[in-house]
Amino acid sequence: MTMHEDVAEVLLEASAIQHKVAEIGQAITRDYQGKDLGLICILKGAVVFMSDLIRHIQLPVTLDFMAISSYGAGTKSSGVVRILKDLDHPIEGQHILIVEDIVDTGLTLRYLVENLRSRRPASLKVCTLLDKPSRRRVECVPDYNGFQIPDCFVVGYGLDYNERYRNLPYIGVLKPEVYQRG
Ligand code: IMP
Ligand code: MG
DSSP, X not given: OOGGGGEEEEEEOHHHHHHHHHHHHHHHHHHTTTSOEEEEEEETTTHHHHHHHGGGOOSOEEEEEEEEEEEOSSSSEEEEEEXXXXXXXXXXXXXXXXXXXXXXXXXXXXHHHHHHHXXXXXXXXXXXXXXXXXXXXXXXXXXXXXXXXXXXXXXBTTBOBTTBOTTOSSXXXXXXXXXXXX
16 A cells, blocks of 8 residues: 555646745745845644755755644644744844745644744744635735645645655645545
8 A cells, every 4th residue: 555545636746846836935035135034944744845945045044943733633723732842043133934834724823923923033924835725714824825725635745644645745635535544
């Protein structure tokens, strides 16, 4: 049984993702011209996106990582956000860009933006690969976003179901029986 057999439908091909990530990197390069940029990767889902994205940003960048939990093992947001790993370094006075895999209800990003804003960065923006606008519970509009997708649970390119499928090079929808297996 391979991972690929669990996928019902490929939503975004690897080549389409790569093309979009390059475009986002170019936009960030233009927008932050003459500045240093601090990128904050939200573990673990954004790690694949982040590592591709930074190679398309032609600026002096620093990287830091934050891990939070918003979902348990399932596919529904609990609304409870907890910091599992905080940043290694202060961000005061720096231009900061949060790099996140997906904005769904918006609860995670709202918490993150409020939390990081209180640390007084010079500027704070949000970059997401995917956006599911139909599921929003609190207002949250990413400054950069790759793709808007319909209301379905997706895996691959960093995104998981029960910690699996992060290594798929494309983004796909799982077969219903995968969830029934638990
Ligand atoms: P939010 O707080 O509801 O916006 O959820 C954001 C987090 O939920 C993301 O960082 C993901 O880890 C996770 N998430 C939301 N939708 C999906 C999905 O379709 N597949 C995998 N993870 C998801
Ligand atoms: Mg997850």
